[in-house]
Amino acid sequence: MRAMVIRPQDDALELCDVPSPSPGQGELLVAVEASGVNRADLLQRRGAYAQVAFPQEGPRFAGMEAAGTVVATGPGATRFAPGDRVMGLCAGGFADRVVLDERLAMPVPAELDMVAAGALPLGLMTEYDALADAGRLRPGERVLITAGSSGVGLIGVQVARALGAGRVAATVRSAAGRDAVLRHGADEAVVTGDPWPEADVVIDHVGAPALASALAALALGGRLVSVGRLGGRSAELDLNELARKRLLLAGVTFRTRTREECAAIAAGAVRDLGEAVRAGTVRPAVARTFPLAEAQAAQDLLRDARPPGKLVVTPG
Ligand SMILES: NC(=O)c1ccc[n+]([C@@H]2O[C@H](COP(=O)([O-])OP(=O)(O)OC[C@H]3O[C@@H](n4cnc5c(N)ncnc54)[C@H](OP(=O)(O)O)[C@@H]3O)[C@@H](O)[C@H]2O)c1
Known part of the structure; x- marks a missing residue:
């Protein structure tokens, strides 16, 4: 599969062919349809945004949130099944596939389109x-x-x-x-x-x-x-x-939060805002979408004047 990796030598994004991840205990393998671009991406590229909940050893994969369809579930993952539409925080959302911890995964209601869903979790x-x-x-x-x-x-x-x-x-x-x-x-x-x-x-x-x-x-x-x-x-x-x-x-920040703390926030958001998300009263405005290969251009645009709203990478 394709994934955007942060190159160690110059912190640029590079589209690489990498093996598809397999879902571990309590994890979901998700076919990514959209992944929002965030300010923290810029810090992450410079190596200044380490997250306790997503320790990265080896290649640094870009993209901190994603929405897509579950294609497989790991052992012990029971909340979602293949075919379910989910969104959540992750490491490596700028990719064809990503693994989501099911405790961080939030359902995407039928009323929410996937591009907006990819820009919503963070x-x-x-x-x-x-x-x-x-x-x-x-x-x-x-x-x-x-x-x-x-x-x-x-x-x-x-x-x-x-x-x-x-x-x-x-x-x-x-x-x-x-x-x-x-x-x-x-x-x-x-x-x-x-x-x-x-x-x-x-x-x-x-x-x-x-x-x-x-x-x-x-x-x-x-x-x-x-x-x-x-x-x-x-x-x-x-x-x-x-x-x-x-x-x-x-x-507040997600940098120092554990998985469990992130999961508690996701659960609270689903409980208290799930209906508003379904009804469309909580829905991100998407300023522009970019194909996966142009994820770096999307991040660069964050620094420039642009229409209000989120920038989203769509693997297509
Ligand atoms: N603590 C957390 O967990 C957390 C999570 C997500 C984001 N954040 C932080 O929240 C902030 C916004 O993030 P974002 O991803 O929403 O960014 P963003 O979409 O790129 O927002 C930037 C926009 O904010 C407006 N703005 C107002 N005052 C500004 C100033 N002094 N300098 C630059 N822009 C200014 C500008 O819009 P106009 O030109 O229309 O004024 C600018 O386009 C960032 O600092 C980010 O690090 C924190």
Whole structure:
């Protein structure tokens, strides 16, 4: 089968012919139909994104999420059967076939097309974990999402809605971003320079340049969850503001999570968001698809201005 391997000598992606993996204990062999492109792919290429849940020895396979059809099950795998449509986090999604741990596999409902499904797992699990767990979102509370037009930001807007947020605002830098977040269900688009509305939970993808505004926007007892650092990682923190408002500051990542922790997040997302995924109220916007051979071009486009939404690699 074909798979995109990260070349050790220059960190470029190379399409290689490799043996098809066989599913081990509790694993599924999946014929990949789509695999989303993520910012973390760029770090992974530079060797700066090791994941506890997916230790890679030997060749480094690219692609952190995938959707496809189960073609075989390993010993002890009982939740899915050949022919089932599944999606999930993985190592090596940019390939014809990939192995998924069945505990991380989520069913793809008939209403969700496979290209969108391939772009959903990482964003869905990230934003669910950030809002429901780290952000302790309660129904009716106000949410503010920074970099709302990023791939995960748009999913975050939808997830916040589906979890019962009372009001969802999203920061954007452009008219296209504003249109995208409003289309995805935000009540308000906060364009650069606008005052930020008060919020109970801020889900932050921007990092350093957003810290002061996020702290100022949070209500008493508010929660700030650091998900991404698109604009930088170091900033001054006014501890007086933190104490006075009795704020909670949390960070999330998949890098240090075990398989079991990832599985618990996947199970929670299926339980609390499965119906919204089926109904289409949580559904990633796909900006563009790329054939497998052009996976590196897809990753490179992440650095450039592009329409809001996810980029997806489809082996075809
Ligand atoms: N913690 C986790 O588990 C986790 C999981 C997934 C992603 N992340 C993080 O979340 C962030 C977004 O990831 P993604 O895959 O959704 O990325 P992405 O789709 O490439 O999003 C980037 C977009 O964000 C907007 N943006 C706003 N402020 C920005 C800034 N200061 N610098 C660059 N872009 C800015 C830009 O859109 P406009 O031009 O329209 O403004 C840009 O196109 C990344 O930092 C990523 O590492 C974290």
